[in-house]
Amino acid sequence: xxxxxxxxxxxxxxxxxxxxxxxxxxxxxxxxxxxxxxxxxxxxxxxxxxxxxxxxxxxxxxxxxxxxxxxxxxxxxxxxxxxxxxxxxxxxxxxxxxxxxxxxxxxxxxxxxxxxxxxxxxxxxxxxxxxxxxxxxxxxxxxxxxxxxxxxxxxxxxxxxxxxxxxxxxxxxxxxxxxxxxxxxxxxxxxxxxxxxxxxxxxxxxxxxxxxxxxxxxxxxxxxxxxxxxxxxxxxxxxxxxxxxxxxxxxxxxxxxxxxxxxxxxxxxxxxxxxxxxxxxxxxxxxxxxxxxxxxxxxxxxx
Amino acid sequence: xxxxxxxxxxxxxxxxxxxxxxxxxxxxxxxxxxxxxxxxxxxxxxxxxxxxxxxxxxxxxxxxxxxxxxxxxxxxxxxxxxxxxxxxxxxxxxxxxxxxxxxxxxxxxxxxxxxxxxxxxxxxxxxxxxxxxxxxxxxxxxxxxxxxxxxxxxxxxxxxxxxxxxxxxxxxxxxxxxxxxxxxxxxxxxxxxxxxxxxxxxxxxxxxxxxxxxxxxxxxxxxxxxxxxxxxxxxxxxxxxxxxxxxxxxxxxxxxxxxxxxxxxxxxxxxx
Numbered sequence: 001x002x003x004x005x006x007x008x009x010x011x012x013x014x015x016x017x018x019x020x021x022x023x024x025x026x027x028x029x030x031x032x033x034x035x036x037x038x039x040x041x042x043x044x045x046x047x048x049x050x051x052x053x054x055x056x057x058x059x060x061x062x063x064x065x066x067x068x069x070x071x072x073x074x075x076x077x078x079x080x081x082x083x084x085x086x087x088x089x090x091x092x093x094x095x096x097x098x099x100x101x102x103x104x105x106x107x108x109x110x111x112x113x114x115x116x117x118x119x120x121x122x123x124x125x126x127x128x129x130x131x132x133x134x135x136x137x138x139x140x141x142x143x144x145x146x147x148x149x150x151x152x153x154x155x156x157x158x159x160x161x162x163x164x165x166x167x168x169x170x171x172x173x174x175x176x177x178x179x180x181x182x183x184x185x186x187x188x189x190x191x192x193x194x195x196x197x198x199x200x201x202x203x204x205x206x207x208x209x210x211x212x213x214x215x216x217x218x219x220x221x222x223x224x225x226x227x228x229x230x231x232x233x234x235x236x237x238x239x240x241x242x243x244x245x246x247x248x249x250x251x252x253x254x255x256x257x258x259x260x261x262x263x264x265x266x267x268x269x270x271x272x273x274x275x276x277x278x279x280x281x282x283x284x285x286x287x288x289x290x291x292x293x294x295x296x297x298x299x300x301x302x303x
Numbered sequence: 304x305x306x307x308x309x310x311x312x313x314x315x316x317x318x319x320x321x322x323x324x325x326x327x328x329x330x331x332x333x334x335x336x337x338x339x340x341x342x343x344x345x346x347x348x349x350x351x352x353x354x355x356x357x358x359x360x361x362x363x364x365x366x367x368x369x370x371x372x373x374x375x376x377x378x379x380x381x382x383x384x385x386x387x388x389x390x391x392x393x394x395x396x397x398x399x400x401x402x403x404x405x406x407x408x409x410x411x412x413x414x415x416x417x418x419x420x421x422x423x424x425x426x427x428x429x430x431x432x433x434x435x436x437x438x439x440x441x442x443x444x445x446x447x448x449x450x451x452x453x454x455x456x457x458x459x460x461x462x463x464x465x466x467x468x469x470x471x472x473x474x475x476x477x478x479x480x481x482x483x484x485x486x487x488x489x490x491x492x493x494x495x496x497x498x499x500x501x502x503x504x505x506x507x508x509x510x511x512x513x514x515x516x517x518x519x520x521x522x523x524x525x526x527x528x529x530x531x532x533x534x535x536x537x538x539x540x541x542x543x544x545x546x547x548x549x550x551x552x553x554x555x556x557x558x559x560x561x562x563x564x565x566x567x568x569x570x571x572x573x574x575x
Contacts, residue, residue, distance in 0.1 A: 009474035014395060017385035017445070021404040024442040028419030031426050045425050106318035109311035121315065123554070128322050130546045132503045134520050135539040138527055139325035142332065149328060182322065233410060240412020242506050247527065257414045264418060264510075274422065277415050284412070292406045 029281070036274035037067040047270050071275035081276065084254040085283065091170060091245075091255060092238035095177035099185045099234050100227065102178060107189035107226075108219075111196070122190065129183045137176055137247050144172050144248070168250030176244040177234075185230040192226025193219070225294065232291035236284055256280055330543065333536035350537040360538060363522040367502055370433065370518060374440035375497035381441065382448025382497070383490055387478075389449070390456040408446040416443055417510030424511065431513030439511040440501040447500060448493035455489035488557070495553070499546070 038047040049063035075081045110121045128136065143149045144167040151163040166172050196219065204214040242257035249255070256276065264273040333351075337344030354360060385405055392398075408416065420439045421431070429435055459482070467477045483490070505520040512518060519538075526535055 006468075006474045009478075010392060013384045014388040014392060014401075017381045017388060017449075018397070018401055018404075020381055020442070020445070021385075021401070024420065024423070024438065025404050025408060026400075028423040031422045032415075032419045035422055102318070102321075105310075105314035109313075109315035109318070112308070112311045113315065123550075124319055125322070127550060128326065130499050130550060131326060131543050132520065132539070134503065134505050134523060134527075135329065135542065136325060138523075138535070138539070139329040141527075143325060143328065179321070179325070182318075186318075236410035237412055240414050242412075242414050243524075257412060260414050260418065261506075270422070273418060277418050280412065281415060284410075288407055288410060291410055292403055295406050296402060 032274045032277050034067075035271055036071055036278045037069065038271045038274075039066075039068070039070065040269055040271050045270065046268060071271050072279070074272070075275055075279065080254070081256075081259065084256045084259045085279070087254045088239050088241075088256040089283070091173055092177070092235050092241070095174050095181070095238055096231050096235040098174060099178045099181055100231060103182055103185035103189055103230065104227075106182075107186045107193055110186070110190050111193035118194070125183050125186050125190070133180060134243060136180055137243055140172070140176055140179065140248060141167065144175070167248060168253075170249070170253060172248035173245050173253060173255075176248045177238050177241065180244065181234040181238065184233040188229035188233065189223060189226040192223040192229075196222055225298065228294050229291070229298075232287055232294070236287050236291065239284060240280055326543065329536055330540045333533055333540040335533055335536075338533065350533040351541075354534050354537045354541075357534065359517075360519070360522055360534075363517050363519045366433070366516055367519040370437050370440060370508075370516075371498050371501040374437045374444060374501045375494050377437075378441045378445040378497040379448050379490060379494040382445040382493055383452050383486075385445065385449040386452035386456055390453055390459075405446050405449050408443050409450065411443075413504070413506035414510075417507040420507070421510040431511060432516045435511045435513065436508050436516055436518065439507050440497075440504065443504075443507060444497035444500045447496050448490075451493040451496060452486060452489045455486045459485060495549070502542075 035047055038049065040046060041048040049066045106125075110118065110125070113121055141148075145151070146163045146165060146167070148167070150166070151160075154160045155163065166175070200218050200222075201214050204218055205211065209217070240257040240260075241255060242261050245253050245255040245258050246261075249258075260273050260276045260280070263269055263276060332343075334346050334348065335343055336347040336349070385401075388395075389398075389402060389405065417439070420435075420442065424431060424435050424438075463485075464477055464481050467481045468474070472480070503520065504518075505524050508518045509521055509524075512521065523535055523538065526532065
């Protein structure tokens with residue numbers, strides 16, 4: 001009896017979330033791919049071919065014959081899309097590096113803090129994450145505007161004479177991404193650094209190793225899993241970021257998330273936006289698999 | 304050796320200043336008399352009054368709260384199940400695909416998730432609205448719940464579960480009376496995470512929502528595009544205030560439980 005109950009319980013625990021994710025996560029991707037092979041139509045839904053049960057098997061085959069890679073060919077021919085992909089990857093890469101450079105000293109400082117203070121510091125890093133992402137990006141508009149608070153401050157203190165133009169440039173996007181994603185970088189770095197055995201550093205220093213060399217030879221390599229996890233958590237979503245380039249960037253900023261959004265909402269071209277999404281996914285497959293392997297390894301170690 | 308060096312203190316303080324300054328400025332300027340968000344013209348609460356008279360924003364807030372409560376609760380149930388499946392059953396067919404589907408949504412750009420879910424809803428003929436937003440939010444937030452609960456399950460001492468089973472408890476009863484109380488804090492923080500993710504989401508909601516189910520972030524976004532107003536600052540301040548109260552209550556509760564646990568331990572030692 002108990003054995004049977006156990007079997008049913010374990011089956012249900014696996015099957016229910018599995019089925020949910022298959023239906024709401026995997027199947028939608030297949031649909032995206034299928035629509036990316038379609039052509040635009042003035043109809044509801046705005047693409048063709050549309051499958052119907054009435055077609056029968058032969059009708060289905062005839063319709064599959066209408067599929068084409070035209071949208072993908074079109075995307076490679078239009079420089080707009082190519083530039084949008086390249087600049088998204090570039091902006092995300094630069095921002096990830098900047099986030100790492102800013103986040104590492106913070107995480108390191110936290111890991112070195114007195115033990116009693118650490119839970120509070122940890123909470124202070126997580127807290128901004130609980131406030132709305134949109135609000136945090138929005139707050140930067142008032143700061144970075146030409147007549148905004150940063151320029152008021154810099155001009156008031158006499159550091160500069162004329163206002164800096166930041167809002168509407170790529171600089172604003174870098175600041176926005178670094179700011180919004182900083183907790184995602186600090187948390188994995190902190191958990192890697194916090195576990196570190198301080199006696200290793202002491203031993204190195206006792207043996208005459210300078211502090212900086214000890215850092216590069218011991219601390220940094222040991223924190224690499226945290227560095228990888230943090231960089232992936234920032235880079236992958238940043239490539240497809242929409243809100244930050246839309247609110248802080250200018251009209252000439254090209255990022256693929258924004259392009260996809262416009263293609264879908266303004267041009268209402270479903271097949272092309274599906275093709276844009278498919279290529280974005282292909283670009284991100286490598287880092288995502290990398291991230292999953294790192295997650296799985298961490299899971300193994302935790303076991 | 305183990306002192307907190309000046310460099311460390313400075314980097315932590317600067318880092319926190321960077322994280323908090325924008326939020327503090329936003330809150331301060333919600334009490335500004337002037338309509339300009341960047342020029343201080345004296346203290347006023349008029350933007351809060353006009354906020355509560357703004358029917359559109361209030362309706363959107365109500366939709367957002369209902370979507371968040373419903374989706375976070377279902378996501379917590381599904382996410383906890385997925386965490387159990389991943390930690391307890393190391394070998395079953397398709398486990399690799401399963402763990403892939405759990406971790407991928409954590410980093411998936413929102414535009415892709417939003418677009419793909421919308422196309423699914425169109426394909427199955429489900430009208431966009433309250434239901435579709437809720438389904439979309441369940442899907443992406445359940446994976447975050449899974450990660451939070453999984454990390455607690457990994458440090459779980461399974462022998463107490465085995466003891467319960469040996470004594471004849473059914474798996475369901477063992478889960479409810481032994482496992483769940485132990486992992487409850489992680490389940491609760493997973494629920495809170497799912498709740499904030501749902502309250503916060505703009506992109507996925509914009510794709511999957513329909514007429515009559517405009518959420519607060521969508522409303523705020525459309526107003527921000529028209530221009531920054533102190534009314535939005537006021538709305539944001541209220542949201543930040545609610546989050547702050549929630550976090551303070553949660554930390555007081557944890558503290559109290561900690562004190563209680565220590566007292567129990569001392570009593571147990573004294574009684575021995």
